[in-house]
Amino acid sequence: MPIFFDTHAHLNYPDYAPDLADVVARAQAAGITKIISIGTSLDSSERAIRLAERFPNVFAAVGWHPTEALNSPSDLRPALREFAKHPKVVAIGETGLDHHHLPSEKPEFTAADDTSYKQKQAEIFRQQMEVAAEFNLNCIIHQRASFDDTIRQMKPFIGKTRGVFHCFGETVERMKQVFEIGSLVSFTGIVTFKNAQNVRDAVAVAPPDKFMLETDCPYLAPVPYRGKRCEPAYVKEISEVIAQTRNCLLEELSAATCKTAMEFFPKLA
Numbered sequence: 465m466p467i468f469f470d471t472h473a474h475l476n477y478p479d480y481a482p483d484l485a486d487v488v489a490r491a492q493a494a495g496i497t498k499i500i501s502i503g504t505s506l507d508s509s510e511r512a513i514r515l516a517e518r519f520p521n522v523f524a525a526v527g528w529h530p531t532e533a534l535n536s537p538s539d540l541r542p543a544l545r546e547f548a549k550h551p552k553v554v555a556i557g558e559t560g561l562d563h564h565h566l567p568s569e570k571p572e573f574t575a576a577d578d579t580s581y582k583q584k585q586a587e588i589f590r591q592q593m594e595v596a597a598e599f600n601l602n603c604i605i606h607q608r609a610s611f612d613d614t615i616r617q618m619k620p621f622i623g624k625t626r627g628v629f630h631c632f633g634e635t636v637e638r639m640k641q642v643f644e645i646g647s648l649v650s651f652t653g654i655v656t657f658k659n660a661q662n663v664r665d666a667v668a669v670a671p672p673d674k675f676m677l678e679t680d681c682p683y684l685a686p687v688p689y690r691g692k693r694c695e696p697a698y699v700k701e702i703s704e705v706i707a708q709t710r711n712c713l714l715e716e717l718s719a720a721t722c723k724t725a726m727e728f729f730p731k732l733a
């Protein structure tokens with residue numbers, strides 16, 4: 465059976481509290497042999513580490529999500545440095561920028577609130593890339609409606625840390641910009657959605673050493689589970705559509721994506 469990794473799962477979310485051990489076992493049975501559980505705050509990062517300690521095939525990424533920026537401590541670095549020392553912490557994130565929803569959408573906020581929200585996102589993004597560089601780790605990048613700003617903010621870190629633009633759903637042109645700064649992309653179950661031809665176009669032309677697979681569970685369950693709770697086992701369905709789209713064997717996709725992940729997350733070994 466070809467094996468795959470789920471490089472972006474939120475196993476630390478309450479959605480999995482009732483049956484987490486079964487979820488992890490089903491992934492194993494489906495050939496999904498490594499799972500990276502992603503933190504979105506210090507609390508959830510700590511929960512991701514506890515899961516990594518509990519399950520041999522689960523690893524952790526620690527970080528603070530940009531949409532939660534206003535709740536972040538002013539300096540995230542001391543806590544992240546403590547986490548980053550852990551042998552199963554394989555990346556920093558998820559971090560990045562998200563300008564999709566801004567405070568001024570609500571009547572009680574103004575453009576000035578948007579500016580300070582964006583500034584706080586940029587500040588904690590920079591802090592997280594600093595810690596990643598210090599620990600020779602790479603970053604899990606969340607980007608929404610902020611592509612150019614994200615690329616711009618990552619450029620000073622070229623040669624120090626790289627990113628994986630997770631849940632990639634941008635154009636082929638933008639994918640090339642990601643590769644130009646040394647970063648990678650990863651694809652979710654969106655690739656199986658009827659209306660996602662743009663994502664399949666990117667999947668079709670991505671070089672084999674430049675992308676990884678992920679679920680972003682509990683979100684984005686692939687067809688035929690669309691709309692249900694997603695889980696790491698469903699990387700199998702994602703891998704089948706990606707192999708079809710690229711006209712390659714599942715074995716080739718397995719070898720390429722696992723090798724890419726092992727290089728990008730050296731502590732995944």
Ligand SMILES: [Zn+2]
Binds near residue numbers: 472558680
């Ligand atoms: Zn995520």
